Amino acid sequence: MSNSLPQLKAETRDGAGKGVARALRREGKTPAILYGAGEAPVSLALGANELKLQYQKGRFRSRLIELSVNGKAVKALPRDVQFHPVTDIIEHVDFLKVDEKTTIRVEVPVKFKEIEKSPGLKRGGVLNVVRHEIEFVCKPSVIPAFIEISVAGLEIGASVHINSVKLPDGVTPVIKRNFTIATIAGRTAEEETPVAAAAVAVPAEGAAAAPAEGAAAAKPEAAKKDEKK
16 A cells, blocks of 8 residues: 555444444444446445544545545545534545546645745734635546745735645636635724723713713534434
8 A cells, every 4th residue: 555645444334323333332343435437336344433533634525534444445535524512523424436537526735935025024014814725637547735925025915816826737616706815904993003992981979971972872425314413
């Protein structure tokens, strides 16, 4: 098996339904489905602890996984992950089987660099991130770990749009328009100036108190549903 991809051991399983799924979980396993590549879906069982460790590494749905299905290596991309509503334990995973001909949609995180070279940020501006992740279409072999964007030279009021970002070869945004990724925003008056305490005059005894200035008047499908706990 390749050492370049995260690896998970899996075994095929017979049967479906809540009873089978509960029995697997009692054995420390998690039910899953492998589909795609024009083949019939295959029911799998994975080690729950190993699956949890891979999930906790982050970007689980945008990283290729090498499944060892009964000893045979299969490249797959996690698609849908179902959790227990109370314990947050992973209860079911859908895996999409891929090869070099497969085109996939995947969300990739955005990172910003050269913060210290932005005049706008030096002057007290704020980096307002509009999109922390961007959805792309690409082949499994070229999924980027992240998209890095420079903010060097940007003044307050400037924006970063997708058309100005150099993307890896073979990686195309799902959204076709030139959308905004981030802006350099100025600080508001409230952020720059402390709010002064309002002076309140104490009325003379028996006099009516005057109102303060500005005050207003008086949240495949059948298999997943079947196995959900």
